[in-house]
Amino acid sequence: MKRAFNFNAGPATLPFAVLEKAKEAWLDFNGTGMALMELSHRSKDYEIVHNKAIASLRNILSIPDDYEVLFLQGGASLQFSMIPMNLLKPDQTANYILTGSWSDKALKEAKKVGSTHVAASTKETGYHRIPELEEINLSEDAAYLHLTSNNTIFGTQWHQYPNTQVPLIADMSSDILSRPFQIEQFDLIYAGAQKNLGPSGVTVVIIRKELIQSQPALPTMLNYETFAKNNSLYNTPPTLAIYLLSLVLEWVEENGGIEAISKRNEEKSSLLYNMIDNSNGFYIGHADEKSRSHMNVTFNLKSEELSTKFLEEAKQIGFVGLNGHRSVGGCRASIYNAVPLEHVEALVSFMKNFKEKY
Numbered sequence: 432m433k434r435a436f437n438f439n440a441g442p443a444t445l446p447f448a449v450l451e452k453a454k455e456a457w458l459d460f461n462g463t464g465m466a467l468m469e470l471s472h473r474s475k476d477y478e479i480v481h482n483k484a485i486a487s488l489r490n491i492l493s494i495p496d497d498y499e500v501l502f503l504q505g506g507a508s509l510q511f512s513m514i515p516m517n518l519l520k521p522d523q524t525a526n527y528i529l530t531g532s533w534s535d536k537a538l539k540e541a542k543k544v545g546s547t548h549v550a551a552s553t554k555e556t557g558y559h560r561i562p563e564l565e566e567i568n569l570s571e572d573a574a575y576l577h578l579t580s581n582n583t584i585f586g587t588q589w590h591q592y593p594n595t596q597v598p599l600i601a602d603m604s605s606d607i608l609s610r611p612f613q614i615e616q617f618d619l620i621y622a623g624a625q626k627n628l629g630p631s632g633v634t635v636v637i638i639r640k641e642l643i644q645s646q647p648a649l650p651t652m653l654n655y656e657t658f659a660k661n662n663s664l665y666n667t668p669p670t671l672a673i674y675l676l677s678l679v680l681e682w683v684e685e686n687g688g689i690e691a692i693s694k695r696n697e698e699k700s701s702l703l704y705n706m707i708d709n710s711n712g713f714y715i716g717h718a719d720e721k722s723r724s725h726m727n728v729t730f731n732l733k734s735e736e737l738s739t740k741f742l743e744e745a746k747q748i749g750f751v752g753l754n755g756h757r758s759v760g761g762c763r764a765s766i767y768n769a770v771p772l773e774h775v776e777a778l779v780s781f782m783k784n785f786k787e788k789y
């Protein structure tokens with residue numbers, strides 16, 4: 432079998448070793464005579480998988496005991512609503528930093544719940560960059576400050592986080608586990624799994640325990656407390672997605688943890704950015720240099736015609752997912768943790784040949 436050169440933005444490529452391992456257990460999990468997804472979510476066999484996923488995540492990210500690790504459904508997008516529903520009180524204001532489409536969407540949902548404030552935004556200039564820390568302007572009575580650590584669509588990423596007096600919340604959907612960070616700097620982190628953690632269907636929420644409150648007026652399934660009290664087993668969790676998540680986490684541990692993965696990610700993104708920077712303007716990067724993402728490399732060619740040709744030829748050779756997001760166009764290479772270095776090298780070599788040809 433030939434693996435595709437998969438640069439999809441999400442769902443994205445998974446480590447091949449994980450797929451192989453899952454295959455072994457596909458029909459008969461652990462000698463149960465049942466596939467994993469046929470097990471009861473209350474069974475011992477499943478419980479072991481579930482708890483192992485939580486323990487691995489705690490280990491990899493050094494998550495202290497005063498944080499809960501929760502597995503939810505509804506994608507990162509449901510968190511846009513759950514966060515204000517759980518954390519924004521009537522006399523408070525929710526603060527958002529706008530750095531791209533996902534933070535826009537997060538703000539849009541918060542507005543339906545209560546008072547909001549844009550603490551900083553780079554929308555005016557086409558989301559080319561992350562704001563400087565000095566540009567952040569909090570409102571009074573801020574319930575929290577929300578940011579998007581990596582902007583999947585525009586290809587920008589925070590490289591230094593603000594230190595705030597108010598709870599800091601990050602949507603890390605597209606860069607969790609890609610580089611080290613201080614978990615204690617944050618009060619809530621969330622990520623849909625389908626970029627760096629596993630398949631779609633499960634959303635990871637890491638939340639400081641003191642933020643979890645009993646909120647009788649909230650629907651049970653929209654209250655963090657429901658999941659925290661029941662080890663994310665109040666109702667049926669997405670068992671197969673959590674199993675695959677546990678295998679991805681095992682793969683991260685076996686591959687040197689976050690430090691080693693981060694190094695490889697830098698190597699991968701440098702290859703592409705060097706190609707762009709040394710192309711004499713043939714390739715034009717979207718993000719300002721200081722704000723560049725190591726996960727999503729966004730670029731354009733000199734003309735739309737040439738971009739189209741580039742994408743066509745790339746597709747013919749077998750590169751998948753290089754189109755920019757439908758809202759911005761251009762090209763994007765998503766190079767998440769599981770994208771092998773060799774695939775990035777193949778892309779760079781294609782870019783070099785294409786440049787020479789045209």
Ligand SMILES: *Cc1c(COP(=O)(O)O)cnc(C)c1O
Nearest residue numbers: 506507508533583602604605623
């Ligand atoms: C993909 C993505 C989302 C949306 O995730 P869903 O699981 O599809 O809801 C939200 N935020 C960021 C940063 C993303 O990359």
